[in-house]
Amino acid sequence: MIVLLVDDEELQLLRLEKEVKKVMSPDNEFLTFGNPLKALQEAKEKKIDIAFLDIEMPGINGIHLAKELKKLNPLVNIIFVTAYDNYAFEAYKLHASGYLSKPVNSAKIKAELEALRFPVELEPKKKIQIKCFGNFEVFFDGEPVKFSYQKSKEVFAYLVDREGSSINVNELNAVMWDEDHKSYLRNLIADIQQTLRGLGCSDVFIKKYNGYSIDTSKVDCDAYEYKNNNPNAIRMYRGEYMSQYSWPVFDE
Secondary structure, eight states, X not given: OEEEEEOSSHHHHHHHHHHHHHHSOTTSEEEEESOHHHHHHHHTTSOOSEEEEESSOSSSOHHHHHHHHHHHOTTOEEEEEXXXXXXXXXXXXXXXXXXEESSOOHHHHHHHHTTOSSOOOOOOOSSEEEEOBSSOEEEETTEEOOOSSHHXXXXXXXXXXXXXXXEEHHHHHHHHOSSOOHXXXXXXXXXXXXXXXXXXXXXXXXXXXXXXXEOGGGEEXXXXXXXXXXXXXXXXXXXXBSTTOSSOOOOO
């Protein structure tokens, strides 16, 4: 995620950067500018996700800069930072995500980040990305993973839900069906293994004796990030978890 911070007053910009970094992951890319025109030029080269903008600035003010940023990315989250209240109506017309009064602090910033108008998608770090919020989906480098059987996907979803715990055939069978389908289940397990092997990600799936699990360190997962208190994942959760299946219960 790319975060833009713009304020023509150096001390205010340093304070803003310090307070923002207290509540945002260091994995994000932070761009700081005292010159709004240079900030706009940089935004033409990079997709800005969140912009903290001072309003009273020479050259172009924060309101005008926000309009230009929205032309480049209509889903950019604008958070105005100002010592004045007389711009609130203009900020409202721009559908800004937030409006902070100086002096800023990390608590105020955290509150605005938790209520962004446009939730920011999680940045993929691993080749396998797993989406649990809403319908369950699996992606490889951003493309949907296709299993040979739909039921294979559900079995894989259950292993994701168990967060690395080893699950035996009896438990899997009981969750998936009301009667004995262990032979079919072993075909589904083989399908999962073959699919992951074909993607070069066979190490995601772990088989030990009669137990199966996934290596959670090998995947990106919104539910795991939620439980690690990632604010982006927390904003993405809308009360739906693996919605297409009857068995999941999300432990918040």
